[in-house]
Amino acid sequence: MKTAIIYASKHGTTEKVAHKMKELLGADNCSLINLKKTEVFDLNVYSQLIIGGSIHAGQIQRRVKSFLERNTVAILEKKFALFLVYMNEPDRDKQIEKAFPEILRKKAISVRGVGGEFLFDKMNFFERLMVKKISGYSETVSQLKTEEIEGLVNDLKLAK
Secondary structure (H helix, E strand, O other), X not given: OOEEEEEXXXXXXXXXXXXXXXXXXXXXXXXXEEOOOOOOOOHHHOOEEEEEEEEEOOEXXXXXXXXXXXXXXXXXXXXXXXXXXXXXXXXXXXXXXXXXXHHHHHHOOEEEEOOOEEOHHHOOHHHHHHHHHHHOOOXXXXXXXXXXXXXXXXXXHHOO
């Protein structure tokens, strides 16, 4: 079963999660597709998809949102899972609802919030200022949820 992990990453955390998923699935039948680098590819080549992105200023990346809008019908015809990288735990469910259309959330094999990171060394001055003000964090912190990443992969493996 050929799998595509489709994502966009601003500071590298979503890419890190995508690589971990590929490792858990087995690299042989799995492709990583970074929407910042590749916009055109054939979804028909893949039997299952994992699609994800991260929250920045309350929104998922525009490239992920556009990809979902353009390809909803094709995605619904496949086995697929959705993941979201986020740092605001109290708003996790609201962020997932806002990031992914209801039709996709309902049909997905798995929809998981996988935690996130603030990587201050990869942020510009404005981003650091905003993160400090909103979150209270002033240095790099990681709150990735390995159990959620593994859970999503296992959900796909177990799905018929």
